[in-house]
Amino acid sequence: SWSVFEDKILYQLLVFLQPPPRHSFKLELYSAMHLPERCSNIRVLLECTCSKMMIGDMLCFLHPSDNSQTAQCSPLLSTLCTGSYLDVEEIACWVQNLVQSAWEYLPQWHDWQLMVLPSAHSCRVLLTGPSEVQLCAVLVFAVQQGSP
Numbered sequence: 009s010w011s012v013f014e015d016k017i018l019y020q021l022l023v024f025l026q027p028p029p030r031h032s033f034k035l036e037l038y039s040a041m042h043l044p045e046r047c048s049n050i051r052v053l054l055e056c057t058c059s060k061m062m063i064g065d066m067l068c069f070l071h072p073s074d075n076s077q078t079a080q081c082s083p084l085l086s087t088l089c090t091g092s093y094l095d096v097e098e099i100a101c102w103v104q105n106l107v108q109s110a111w112e113y114l115p116q117w118h119d120w121q122l123m124v125l126p127s128a129h130s131c132r133v134l135l136t137g138p139s140e141v142q143l144c145a146v147l148v149f150a151v152q153q154g155s156p
Contacts, residue, residue, distance in 0.1 A: 016134075016142040023147050025099070030055050031084055033094070033151050050094040050151050054082055096129050099149055103131040 010019045027033050034051045088098045104124045111122045125132035131147040 013144070016144050019143065019145045021145060021147050023103075023149050024152050025094070025149055027052070028084055030057055031082065035151065052082075052085060052089055052092055052094060054085075094151075096149060100127060100129055100131055103147060103149075107131060107133060 010017060012018070025033070032053045032055055034053055036049045036051055085092060088102060089095055090098070104127075108122070108124050111117050119138055121136045123134045123136070125134055125144075127146075130149065133145050135143040135145070137143070
């Protein structure tokens with residue numbers, strides 16, 4: 009969606025997160041007895057890939073290989089999760105850093121100034137362009153219920 013707010017054009021974009029290969033997301037709703045800040049948690053599940061024909065170095069996260077005798081560590085769990093749950097603050101920080109570092113590779117970066125705005129639960133960027141035009145984009149993260 010978009011709107012005009014305080015002389016800025018505000019874009020709100022819903023970004024659906026997809027689990028990487030060998031992972032799945034499970035939405036866990038809180039019970040009615042518990043009133044948390046958030047209404048749900050998204051658990052990251054590691055999938056067994058032992059029975060699938062794997063190409064290259066894609067080993068199973070859950071079971072040790074014949075060579076290593078230890079299960080692999082998931083990069084997703086170690087960077088964007090707290091325990092085995094997606095951490096929206098970690099995701100927001102990761103996307104903010106990604107947007108900031110990718111900006112200079114875009115053709116518009118010479119004409120537009122990018123400022124990443126602080127936000128713990130989304131990625132907010134302010135773009136100031138020629139003749140002081142300002143665009144604010146808010147990336148809101150979601151997981152589609154019922155998706156693999």
